[in-house]
Amino acid sequence: MSRPRRERRSVVAVEAIGAYVLVRVTRGSLDPGIPGQFFMLEAPGRVLPRPMSLCLAPRGELAFLLDPIGPGTRALAALEPNDRLHVFGPLGNGFRLDVERPLLVGGGIGIAPLPYLAEALEQPPAVLGFRSEHHAEAAALLPGADVVIDPVLVTDAMPGGRDVLACGPEPMLEAVRAIAPDAQLAWEAPMACGYGACYGCVVEIDGELKRLCVEGPVLCSS
Ligand SMILES: Cc1cc2nc3c(=O)[nH]c(=O)nc-3n(C[C@H](O)[C@H](O)[C@H](O)COP(=O)(O)OP(=O)(O)OC[C@H]3O[C@@H](n4cnc5c(N)ncnc54)[C@H](O)[C@@H]3O)c2cc1C
Ligand code: FES
Structure with a gap:
């Protein structure tokens, strides 16, 4: 590291x-x-x-x-x-890259880490969701991705049988892990220090308190 x-x-x-x-x-x-x-x-x-x-x-x-x-x-x-x-x-902790059939899933600004991730995983399939056509212009950063616009959701377009790596708003992450329980999910919280000192980023996930900057932001949901 x-x-x-x-x-x-x-x-x-x-x-x-x-x-x-x-x-x-x-x-x-x-x-x-x-x-x-x-x-x-x-x-x-x-x-x-x-x-x-x-x-x-x-x-x-x-x-x-x-x-x-x-x-x-x-x-x-x-x-x-x-x-x-x-x-x-x-x-923080990034995505685990030892996955066999990766599928990248991003919502809104949650697509931010995906272009660098796609490069590391040799351009796997991706499904991106945006709230408008204007926001969806950012999909140009991930050529070849499937793009959906509200009210269609990324979960409507996700193929099954894949190792899902996702980043997006919390409701999207919850919906993704409901259909892909082993998904790697990048979570968000306001962060003041970024290295574990301020406890400002503590979130409760599945009943456990986690400092997202050191234990996350990527957490495996299973
Ligand atoms: C690990 C991590 C990676 C991130 N990567 C990106 C990125 O690549 N691109 C990007 O645009 N943003 C990213 N964010 C979110 C970004 O850090 C916040 O949007 C930013 O700090 C907001 O600051 P601000 O002063 O502009 O707005 P503020 O005035 O601080 O916030 C505006 C609104 O957003 C809410 N908010 C602020 N920060 C967060 C947060 N982290 N999670 C949920 N709600 C929040 C506030 O409560 C407020 O309602 C990331 C956050 C984390 C934790
Ligand atoms: S941001 Fe300070 S402890 Fe996580």
Whole structure:
């Protein structure tokens, strides 16, 4: 497992992809880690960093797909080329890659870790769900994926008999594990530190309390 590092990196580019924003930064000495691991990104002038899954790791870069929903993510989406920001990671537990018949399942901004995961698993089939055509433009990051738009759900389009690796909103994850009990699921919680110190990310899953930043974000549901 690679050791997390905190480095001040430069923005290479900020690109709109449908309703989302892809922020590309120089990689420096940071290890991209295992798909499903995350980085804490700290926009200049903000007190708390925000957790972001690694979306892509092109040569010499790390790329993050953001949904600008609040002050932290909007500040990151407003960065410009050559701006500097602190990047800390890779953190947490990623997906297990020793699966025989992978199927990637993503909902909304939950598709963020899937392009890097798809690369590691040699482009397996994927089912992606979005709330609108505009949001679905981000499916371009996973060429060949099956795409559904609300009210059709990813669970309506999931083939059976697969090793499911999923990331998306909690109701989607619950629905996925109801039909694929062995699925690997990437969960979310607000995170202040990202390395186990603040207990801010404790969630109850199946009656057990877990610090999602160190025990997750990817958990096996069975
Ligand atoms: C491991 C991990 C990986 C993530 N990867 C990505 C990613 O690749 N791209 C991306 O856009 N987002 C990702 N997120 C979510 C992202 O970190 C939050 O959306 C962000 O921190 C919100 O900050 P904000 O200041 O913009 O909004 P805030 O004002 O902090 O939040 C806006 C609203 O979202 C809620 N919220 C905030 N954070 C979370 C959260 N983590 N889970 C559930 N609800 C939340 C708040 O309660 C509030 O209602 C990830 C989260 C985790 C834990
Ligand atoms: S984010 Fe601080 S303990 Fe998990």
